[in-house]
Amino acid sequence: MPSSIADRVAGLTGRDVATVIPLGTSHTWELYRAERADASPLFVKAAAGHDPDGVPVGLFRAEALGLGWLRRSFGAPVPAVAGWDDTMLVLDWVEESAPSPEAAERFGHALAAMHLAGADSFGAEWDGYIGPLPLDNTPHDSWPEFYAEQRVRPYLRRAADRGALTASDVRLVEKVLDAIDDLAGTPEPPARLHGDLWNGNVIWQDDGAVAVDPAAHGGHRETDLAMLSLFGLPHLDRVRDAYNEAAPLASGWRARVPLHQLHPLLVHVCLYGAAYRTTALEAARAALNAG
Known part of the structure; x- marks a missing residue:
């Protein structure tokens, strides 16, 4: 031992x-x-x-x-x-069970309640991390500016510096950042986010699910939901339907999914190289087209 x-x-x-x-x-x-x-x-x-x-x-x-x-x-x-x-x-310790529709519904309700607890600002009072990479959690009053300058741009620069993105790739993502105010949708108050809510960080239980390895901060609640769909989640529709029962999402949320996925995809480019380049650029184009 x-x-x-x-x-x-x-x-x-x-x-x-x-x-x-x-x-x-x-x-x-x-x-x-x-x-x-x-x-x-x-x-x-x-x-x-x-x-x-x-x-x-x-x-x-x-x-x-x-x-x-x-x-x-x-x-x-x-x-x-x-x-x-x-x-x-x-x-x-979290004991894992097989995912079920009933557990998905309970998880959707619990996630909505956590988001609705809110935050004082976009960001957090502590320095953050997503995986091993640092996150700038300096509190901010504006989500579009927070997302552009403290979530997307630092990892865009990091990915370009390591040669995983070309100058043309960078310009494409910068177009998204230039249009962020128009792409972000109706302003919402800060939600209490997990912040790294992909399928691998969800442990299913008989009575719901537990989310581990957070990058917790005050953010836009659509970010957590977009992360759930990035790499697939069992019974995702049941999770979203239950979430919408408790905390209806704003009109046009589906079109904004690629915008919210851009940050985690750039993080993956930084961590794993150009293997995620194509997916990140597709998200940038989809975000622009939705706008």
């Missing part, structure tokens, strides 16, 4: 740990299942090799603060934080 992991989990949670099971790695951190003496499990992320430099500074802090903030909305579909420091994050 990785005794150092067990000792650190025990120190952060105040509970003895009987067993630690390695679960592999993700990005630059290691994953574990830790079982306490009463057999109740915990999920653990730790700096790779237990090296403080194995995780970007502030990443676990951002996730812990984001999860706590999301859970302050009643019934938020995210796990509870059991403990954290700069090199480790410990969460309540």
